[in-house]
Amino acid sequence: MKRRGSLRRKITVVVMTTTAVALLVSAASLLLYELRSYRDAWVNDLTTQAELVANSVGAALTFNDAAAASENLALLRLRPQIESAAVYRASGERFASYASAEAHAAPPPTLASKPTGSDFEGDRLTLVQPVMHGSERLGTVVLVAHHDVGGRIVDYLAILAAVTLASMALAALIFSRLQHGVTEPILAVAQTARDVVQRRDFDLKVPRQSDDEMGVLVDAFNDMLASLSTEIGQRRRAEDALRLADRRKDEFLAMLAHELRNPLAPLLNGLELLRDPRTEPDVQERARNIMGRQLQQMVRLIEDLLDVSRITTDRLELRRDPHDLRDVLRDAIEVVDPVMRERGHTLVTQLPEQPVWVEADATRLAQVFVNLLNNAAKYTDPNGRVVLAARADDGRAVVSVSDNGVGIDPALQGGIFEMFVQADPSIERGRAGLGVGLTLARKLVELHGGTIGVKSAGIGQGSEFTITLPLIAAPAQAPAVARRLSDAHRRVAQRTPLAAALPSVPSRGVAGAAGPGAAGAATAPAPTQAAHAAGDATKPAAPATAAPPPPSAPTSAANTRNATPAASPQREPMPIAAAPAALIAASSDARAAAGGPAPGPTATRAAPRSAVASSGSAARAAAERRRAPAGGLRVLIADDNLDLATSLGDVLGSLGHKVSIVHDGHAALEAATSQPFDVALFDIGMPGLNGYELARRVRASETARDLLMVAVTGFGQQADRERTADAGFNRHMVKPVAPRELIEFLDAHARRLEGGEAPPGGG
Numbered sequence: 001m002k003r004r005g006s007l008r009r010k011i012t013v014v015v016m017t018t019t020a021v022a023l024l025v026s027a028a029s030l031l032l033y034e035l036r037s038y039r040d041a042w043v044n045d046l047t048t049q050a051e052l053v054a055n056s057v058g059a060a061l062t063f064n065d066a067a068a069a070s071e072n073l074a075l076l077r078l079r080p081q082i083e084s085a086a087v088y089r090a091s092g093e094r095f096a097s098y099a100s101a102e103a104h105a106a107p108p109p110t111l112a113s114k115p116t117g118s119d120f121e122g123d124r125l126t127l128v129q130p131v132m133h134g135s136e137r138l139g140t141v142v143l144v145a146h147h148d149v150g151g152r153i154v155d156y157l158a159i160l161a162a163v164t165l166a167s168m169a170l171a172a173l174i175f176s177r178l179q180h181g182v183t184e185p186i187l188a189v190a191q192t193a194r195d196v197v198q199r200r201d202f203d204l205k206v207p208r209q210s211d212d213e214m215g216v217l218v219d220a221f222n223d224m225l226a227s228l229s230t231e232i233g234q235r236r237r238a239e240d241a242l243r244l245a246d247r248r249k250d251e252f253l254a255m256l257a258h259e260l261r262n263p264l265a266p267l268l269n270g271l272e273l274l275r276d277p278r279t280e281p282d283v284q285e286r287a288r289n290i291m292g293r294q295l296q297q298m299v300r301l302i303e304d305l306l307d308v309s310r311i312t313t314d315r316l317e318l319r320r321d322p323h324d325l326r327d328v329l330r331d332a333i334e335v336v337d338p339v340m341r342e343r344g345h346t347l348v349t350q351l352p353e354q355p356v357w358v359e360a361d362a363t364r365l366a367q368v369f370v371n372l373l374n375n376a377a378k379y380t381d382p383n384g385r386v387v388l389a390a391r392a393d394d395g396r397a398v399v400s401v402s403d404n405g406v407g408i409d410p411a412l413q414g415g416i417f418e419m420f421v422q423a424d425p426s427i428e429r430g431r432a433g434l435g436v437g438l439t440l441a442r443k444l445v446e447l448h449g450g451t452i453g454v455k456s457a458g459i460g461q462g463s464e465f466t467i468t469l470p471l472i473a474a475p476a477q478a479p480a481v482a483r484r485l486s487d488a489h490r491r492v493a494q495r496t497p498l499a500a501a502l503p504s505v506p507s508r509g510v511a512g513a514a515g516p517g518a519a520g521a522a523t524a525p526a527p528t529q530a531a532h533a534a535g536d537a538t539k540p541a542a543p544a545t546a547a548p549p550p551p552s553a554p555t556s557a558a559n560t561r562n563a564t565p566a567a568s569p570q571r572e573p574m575p576i577a578a579a580p581a582a583l584i585a586a587s588s589d590a591r592a593a594a595g596g597p598a599p600g601p602t603a604t605r606a607a608p609r610s611a612v613a614s615s616g617s618a619a620r621a622a623a624e625r626r627r628a629p630a631g632g633l634r635v636l637i638a639d640d641n642l643d644l645a646t647s648l649g650d651v652l653g654s655l656g657h658k659v660s661i662v663h664d665g666h667a668a669l670e671a672a673t674s675q676p677f678d679v680a681l682f683d684i685g686m687p688g689l690n691g692y693e694l695a696r697r698v699r700a701s702e703t704a705r706d707l708l709m710v711a712v713t714g715f716g717q718q719a720d721r722e723r724t725a726d727a728g729f730n731r732h733m734v735k736p737v738a739p740r741e742l743i744e745f746l747d748a749h750a751r752r753l754e755g756g757e758a759p760p761g762g763g
Helices: 002-063 066-078 149-199 213-275 281-312 325-343 362-378 437-447 478-495 527-536 557-562 581-587 607-611 618-625 642-654 665-674 691-700 718-727 739-754
Strands: 082-089 094-099 117-121 124-133 136-146 321-324 346-350 357-360 385-393 396-403 451-455 463-470 510-513 634-638 658-662 679-682 708-713 731-734
Touching: 002 066, 002 082, 002 094, 002 117, 002 124, 002 136, 002 149, 066 082, 066 094, 149 213, 213 281, 213 642, 213 739, 281 437, 281 642, 321 325, 321 362, 325 346, 325 357, 325 362, 325 385, 325 396, 357 362, 357 463, 362 385, 362 396, 362 437, 362 463, 437 451, 634 642, 634 665, 642 658, 642 739, 658 665, 665 679, 665 691, 679 691, 679 739, 691 708, 691 718, 708 718, 718 731, 731 739
Parallel strands: 346 385, 346 510, 634 658, 634 679, 679 708, 708 731
Antiparallel strands: 082 094, 082 136, 117 124, 124 136, 321 357, 385 396, 396 463, 451 463
């Protein structure tokens, strides 16, 4: 009962306070309105009086009769509110005046510059009225009156106070009679709420006492109890979504730092080689090529970020012209040709025989298809199959890119086009990119009036991306359009550095199908030629089969720095020779050459068997590891970034160290446990086996447990340093590592080995 009385008092106070405030606001508004009306009425009255005076003294001014003017002004004594009046000549000199006994001061002898109209100064009103004769101004009438606003305010306040008090009393009386119908249901709801909190019983109900709004309140409260568990679940899901978005943002920032640091490391290594006058010319040329590729990689990353920014802020302008979609697809195929060759994929193209005309920005549209094809190559294990198909269907062009790769979890397919989302963010797949490519693709397709979708049966079942675009009628000047498309292709190639300079490796080729009815798929040496044959020939083109070149001979670790990659008959080899030919051909891919991921474990795991030969028993390897070799340290470099590993190997090799290079975790594990190395420089994000697990297995081995391991990675947060230390690394270095810093570290380790000291701890 105490709570009930308290609630009623509070409601009474609230209602009465609200009523009082409302009445006061109304009274104040009425008072202000009345004062304004009174003031306007007083100004109008005095203006009329001034006009009458001006009309009466006009003749006196004309004939210079000051006495007549004074007599007219003296009549103002009948208006006691007017304290003084004066008539001034046109020159401003006083002509006649009047002042009552209550006047504070007589009118001045000359008229100061005052505008025509009224002017309030305290409780006095001054009104200036010209005396006119036609268009000629004869003089000016000035009236000063007492404006008794104070008395009027007091009268109004007294009236409003009486009305307010009477209204408050009436409101209190009425509310005291009606409050029980309001407070009883509220008190019942409050008691039920307390019971729910104390007993956690959401099945409690509040009895309904009326059918009015309070009854609706009770029903709403009961419904709220029934749905509270559902709302709690929704809130938890929303919180999970916010945490997921925040985590994705953090992962993106970490990946962005990692991806930007990766090209910087080869650039620093290349600069170190170019500064050294002892560097051989071929090594300098290789360093320049590496620096050029890595610079292009940084430009590509920045361009992707800028493109997403331009699209999300509606600042991207498309130059749309009629284009044959087949030509756009062929240009995209030509750009991704090195990627497909490097991964050993079979690219099957199924293009229609007839032109498929769309209105598009060829550069941007080709960028979409290049992105999808690159993703298909990247997320499909080596020697996979990628199918690019296009057709016209019911006024729309339909293009699909399918593969037999890792597939996409059904739970991720709904948000795969969102910013920073990656189908496989694990570090074992190497550098998976920034997670903005599909977002950019979706935005570009939507700007073309199209749609993009994805379907996948699940993990390991491959995936298929489908794009639809509106068709247009064939243009009258197709050759000019073709020339513009050729220019667009050059722009796409410039924006996509994958085709700039890649190591030549055997390829399984591309199969072309001449329309929907083409039977089978065969390999061809050049995917662009096969694709054009598929789209342009009246009949299916006879497929050509190119025999893959024989594998390179095994190269030992001691000869790693002088090995030369095998050349493909279709393309000149890239000038890079820091790793064994068989190793490069088997484990590097197009992304690795441009700062991207190396191939998966299927392609790289067998490489070290030909690149790093066994040197004897485990005991002998452990004994050799304990002594520093003459002429330099034995260094093992494991990094899926081919340019970084190559340039770092060149720098260390130029200092007399014996360098061996591998490009995935399994190859690094086999090399580290079968060969005597003094130092191992391991990347963290490598395909097959990540650096953390690699370090743990090395530490657990009999032959390499004492190996000095350095984590050279683009991940540099404190949590990353703690993980590397827990995994068994002796040192954590963040890319780009200054060559001098690494050289000084290796020199210090060489001195420790000469003195028989133990390797340094983690740091």
